[in-house]
Amino acid sequence: MEINNNREKSVLIANRYKPLDTSDRGGMGEVLYCEDLHLQRQVVLKYLQAGVEARRLLDEQKALSKLRSKHVVQLYDIVTIPKGGADHPAIVLEFIDGEVLTPGSFSADNDYLHVIWQISCGLTDIHSQGVIHRDIKPSNIKIDSEGVVKILDFGLSRNNSNAETRSIIGTPIFMAPELWGDQTIAFNSSIDVYAFGVTCLALLNITPPSRLKNHPPTQPSWARFSGYFDGIPEEITEILHRCLASDSAVRPTMVEIQTLLAKHLLLNRHRAVVVLNGKPNILDFNNRRIALKASVGSLTIDYDGLSFKVTNFAGAVYMNNTPISAGIIIPGCCVLTFGTGNSRVFVTFDVSNPEVMP
Template sequence: MMIANRYEPTGKMTAGGMGEIIECRDSHLRRPVIIKRLQSGIDERRIVDEQKALAKLRSKHVVQLYDIVELADRGRKEKAIVLEYIEGDNLEVGSLEPNLHYVKILWQIACGLRDIHRAGIIHRDIKPNNIRLDGEGVVKILDFGLARDAGFDAKTRSIIGTPIFMAPELWGTETISFNSSIDVYAFGVTALALMNGTVLDPLGKQPPQAVPLTSLENAMAGVAPDIVEVVHRCLSMDPRRRPDMETVQKSLAGHLLRDEHRALVVMDGRHHHLNKRSRRITLNAPGVASLIIEYDGMRFSVTASAGSVFLNNSIANKGDVVPGCCVITFGASGNRRFVTFDVSNPEVMP
């Protein structure tokens, strides 16, 4: 039986949680799709919430909404949504090793959550089972049935979600206001769960308790310390101390791009290169000023300066990060020298 005169069921159907998935073939565009509807007895608002959330989103790392249809095969009319068909498997607890692939998976999840939050949406049910890895290695975040718009209406009276991934502030008995930081907390738990199938005792309590950094370091043995520290911040009991997902994404990207940056300075006809093979340069303007810049694998920083040196009109101090495409000025007045500092910024690819 054709659905909406367009979608032909393949005969494959799965049910789980609140939803039921019907695999179909789009006869117009000749591609596979899935139709999602709620299981009997579930409040129809859930499918409406998912529809509204996905209609706002365009992200490589979020399942796409294609269409909205009406079904009547269960004796009543009910709404359903047509979604992108994603060939692949959902992520599993304890399925990843502490290697580069693991960090790339975290980075992709962070990219998806960054896009979700930029669209003003709170997912509310981030966990491995709601994240799929497609055949090309691209992460897709699924299941927006609990999603809410960020803002004044982001409140709940009941405990909704998957307990181990729920932030501590969601366990109150009164009406609770929440924001996107609950997704950040769930991301932190997910980051731990993907490589460690054992739940840390503090996280298993209801409500969860603070996890000492040393405990997290042991549980995430083999993961770079800076990444463990980011995950630890995501798990903060205080929502205000959790980083936003853009900060998390940039931190993970920086780790993945370690030693991949290159900078070029041309001074007096000489080319100075900064990269993983040449980590330090000294720039001299005789009789005026000098500057030493070093590359630590993630950033270009001032390690010493003498005389009057400016980075984009700001005085250069030891420890300052040199911004890409900036102008370095030697001298405060009179015999001033201007030099450009250019950085090629590589991108992380799945």
């Protein structure tokens, strides 16, 4: 991105935005840093470079007007900028005091998992509103001064309802295989999942596997891919590998990815409470097993730091009216039933929900 530090200050924009002395230029848009004199804060005004299709700014405006997410840059206002004797439409965006993500700048550790979890949160929020970003890559993601990840640049975004293209648009290494066709191409949010998988790989390694450079790309082998994630739990590596599947139907959803990452980031932080016969039983890092004994049955539950699992039972024991079995994972909130008929004993199982921060 080209930076100009010698821009002359001009008159107020929309009677409230005072241009500062810096601006940026990206692939399609120009960015003018301003001070919002009404709210005493720095903001970003974004407008298109000459010759760029006007739809790009409108698409970004439509997408951002739907989104209210901690991990997505916020749209504040819509204005016009006088330039070259004409008014140009512009959007006013949240100023993010931070740096874009850099390929190869992370190690496979907990800090890395925390960053990609935040990206997954932002994409989950984006997809929940029927929006496809279409240009997920490290340079479109920032970490602010408080460590919060923000997804930027929605100029290529689409709604799920009109997601098709007749041209190859995007950043090649991050483009899913289905985007490389020479006919009208329909696509869905799984292309963002693919780009997320490549981004996760790029943050660990600046040189991508050769298969990802093909047009269209093909999924790296498990042996090659998993080698970059040494030290990361295998089930996380597996779901990231699935992100790069050539068949879009095989790719996970961002909700699945977000949930799995959160589970591992909350290792040993869960706490379950079970009250039986008026006595509370606690399952947590310090007390990893409880044995529940009722007159009509018994149940042993273990906590392995990630989930609560049935390891033993006797008699007629049910979970939410379904017969229980050894090895089953107990969900965060359910009813356990011991016995049948009039001799039944009901017990609630409640798990606290610690939050991954920020």
